Amino acid sequence: MSPRSIGLAxxxxxxxxxxxxxxxxxxxxxxxxxxxxxxxxxxxxAWALFSGPTNLVSLATAAFFGIGAYTxxxxxxxxxxxxxxxxxxxxxxxxxxxxxxxxxxxxxMYFVIFSFGLAxxxxxxxxxxxxxxxxxxxxxxxxxxxxxxxxxxxxxxxxMALGAGWLIxxxxxxxxxxxxxxxxxxxxxxGIDTTRAKLALFAVSAGFMTVTGAVMAPRWxxxxxxxxxxxxxxxxxxxxxxxxxxxxxxxxLLGAVPLVLLFDVLGAYFPTYFSVILGLVFVxxxxxxxxxxxxxxxxxxxxxxxASLETGMSAFAERVTGPVxxxxxxxxxxxxxxxxxxIDARKxxxxxxxxxxxxFTLNRGEILGLIGPNGSGKTTAxxxxxxxxxxxxxxxxxxxxxxxxxxxHRIAQRGVARTFQLVRVLPASTCLENVIAGLAFHAxxxxxxxxDEKARALIxxxxxxxxxxxxxxxxxxxxxxxxxxxxxxxxxPHVLLLDEWLAGLNPSELQDGIALVKMLRQEGLxxxxxxxxxxxxxxxxxxxxVMNTGRKIAEGPPAAVLADPEVIRAYLGDADx
Ligand code: ADP
Ligand code: MG
Numbered sequence: 001m002s003p004r005s006i007g008l009a010x011x012x013x014x015x016x017x018x019x020x021x022x023x024x025x026x027x028x029x030x031x032x033x034x035x036x037x038x039x040x041x042x043x044x045x046a047w048a049l050f051s052g053p054t055n056l057v058s059l060a061t062a063a064f065f066g067i068g069a070y071t072x073x074x075x076x077x078x079x080x081x082x083x084x085x086x087x088x089x090x091x092x093x094x095x096x097x098x099x100x101x102x103x104x105x106x107x108x109m110y111f112v113i114f115s116f117g118l119a120x121x122x123x124x125x126x127x128x129x130x131x132x133x134x135x136x137x138x139x140x141x142x143x144x145x146x147x148x149x150x151x152x153x154x155x156x157x158x159x160m161a162l163g164a165g166w167l168i169x170x171x172x173x174x175x176x177x178x179x180x181x182x183x184x185x186x187x188x189x190x191g192i193d194t195t196r197a198k199l200a201l202f203a204v205s206a207g208f209m210t211v212t213g214a215v216m217a218p219r220w221x222x223x224x225x226x227x228x229x230x231x232x233x234x235x236x237x238x239x240x241x242x243x244x245x246x247x248x249x250x251x252x253l254l255g256a257v258p259l260v261l262l263f264d265v266l267g268a269y270f271p272t273y274f275s276v277i278l279g280l281v282f283v284x285x286x287x288x289x290x291x292x293x294x295x296x297x298x299x300x301x302x303x304x305x306x307a308s309l310e311t312g313m314s315a316f317a318e319r320v321t322g323p324v325x326x327x328x329x330x331x332x333x334x335x336x337x338x339x340x341x342x343i344d345a346r347k348x349x350x351x352x353x354x355x356x357x358x359x360f361t362l363n364r365g366e367i368l369g370l371i372g373p374n375g376s377g378k379t380t381a382x383x384x385x386x387x388x389x390x391x392x393x394x395x396x397x398x399x400x401x402x403x404x405x406x407x408x409h410r411i412a413q414r415g416v417a418r419t420f421q422l423v424r425v426l427p428a429s430t431c432l433e434n435v436i437a438g439l440a441f442h443a444x445x446x447x448x449x450x451x452d453e454k455a456r457a458l459i460x461x462x463x464x465x466x467x468x469x470x471x472x473x474x475x476x477x478x479x480x481x482x483x484x485x486x487x488x489x490x491x492x493p494h495v496l497l498l499d500e501w502l503a504g505l506n507p508s509e510l511q512d513g514i515a516l517v518k519m520l521r522q523e524g525l526x527x528x529x530x531x532x533x534x535x536x537x538x539x540x541x542x543x544x545x546v547m548n549t550g551r552k553i554a555e556g557p558p559a560a561v562l563a564d565p566e567v568i569r570a571y572l573g574d575a576d577x
Pocket of ligand 1: 374375378
């Protein structure tokens with residue numbers, strides 16, 4: 001350990017010790033304020049565990065907090081408190097899993113509204129139960145707990161929430177939700193089971209919120225649904241986390257401390273204007289500090305660092321060294337059976353038949369060109385193969401096994417990698433993390449040091465060496481395409497689907513790109529390219545399938561199909577071709 005980190009650890013230790021000693025030396029007011037600081041810190045940290053990386057704004061905090069408070073109210077006289085807290089965690093997690101399964105498919109505003117409705121729904125259900133079954137709206141809590149005890153329990157809970165956050169950020173689950181938060185489509189196509197990842201994190205986050213409610217319940221000797229499920233808590237927590245920075249581990253804590261103090265003062269002196277001021281603070285944060293205080297600090301540091309970074313970049317062909325794609329021909333079965341078969345595949349959008357009974361096969365080690373005028377169904381065909389959209393009818397087989405009913409992450413795990421017609425990188429992640437996202441979720445996953453090494457090699461392979469630490473959003477369009485290819489290769493694919501990957505390259509980049517794709521084939525990779533650039537089609541493709549208005553109109557070697565009168569007619573009929 002360096003002297004500096006010893007100093008830092010010492011300072012943290014002193015701060016923790018001082019915080020822990022507060023109940024012994026402070027007044028009742030200080031203790032109450034300390035409890036507020038702590039429980040909001042736990043809630044904001046727990047909220048950011050899920051909402052930070054996924055960007056799904058949850059207003060369900062009050063729901064889980066209230067569930068915890070009620071668990072204590074019901075169980076506290078029956079069971080010792082550690083059991084009560086454990087039980088509350090279990091209840092919170094179970095509710096989160098049930099609710100999450102039905103809502104995590106929702107996106108953006110719909111999720112926000114639902115999560116808010118959830119707290120209201122649970123409050124109504126509890127009220128109904130209390131009035132009709134229990135026989136009174138409120139409950140008295142006779143817990144054998146001191147205020148000091150609550151304070152210390154919250155301290156431990158905060159440490160646990162921060163610890164969980166620290167571990168998750170370093171885990172594959174953490175990477176999965178960072179990818180999901182930036183681009184859920186990409187997440188699925190690198191093999192991430194997005195529902196499971198979101199659900200897992202939602203449950204962990206809810207667990208902490210519920211236990212916070214359970215720990216806090218004895219603070220109110222009398223509990224009723226309006227106290228336990230107070231929706232203002234949900235809003236305050238969002239504001240605190242966003243103010244500090246929901247994207248970083250300590251951001252929510254940094255936001256909670258000043259805002260709890262501010263809300264304390266506001267509540268005391270301007271109770272009538274409280275919600276108006278709350279709203280104004282919220283608006284200020286959304287517009288003025290979109291990434292929170294921590295985000296602001298980070299961008300200042302990044303700007304300083306960028307100023308000292310060399311930005312020169314040489315052509316990528318010269319950086320291409322040795323094979324990196326590695327599903328070595330050795331561990332592929334040596335057989336003549338096609339890698340991929342499409343049999344009478346169909347997909348309509350409303351009345352439009354985008355893919356209208358298309359069949360073709362893809363042989364091991366070949367490059368198949370999928371060509372045709374704009375709107376002829378090429379991208380849709382790739383979407384059917386990669387599972388991005390389910391086929392209406394037809395069979396799709398990978399290595400002889402049906403894949404048409406599989407979700408995209410399973411198809412990716414089986415070795416179908418793709419790039420997108422409109423390039424999709426994870427803009428806020430570094431180039432390194434973009435490629436690691438491709439390594440971490442296929443079978444068997446690559447993680448840690450080996451993943452780092454492989455990702456660096458792939459990045460060098462596509463000509464981006466030196467850019468590992470740069471956020472992908474800062475790359476030029478062409479470089480983003482290279483990065484996207486590196487991420488696809490990271491999946492160690494059986495089949496690579498390139499959707500107009502060469503489009504938009506200048507002539508010299510085009511030659512480099514063609515050389516790179518050729519080299520991938522030489523290494524034994526099987527590729528489908530959707531392409532408009534005729535030079536590329538002629539020099540790369542072993543065979544071509546030509547589509548027009550959803551149907552296959554020709555198939556054969558490039559020279560033959562490009563001379564086919566029907567193909568020529570199809571292209572000439574299309575103004576964009
Ligand atoms: P290509 O890639 O050959 O240019 P596409 O497969 O993208 O063609 O599109 C084929 C047809 O299907 C087009 O008419 C397009 O407008 C339509 N289409 C593609 N995707 C969708 C979608 N998600 N919803 C509705 N229509 C779509
Ligand atoms: Mg297309």
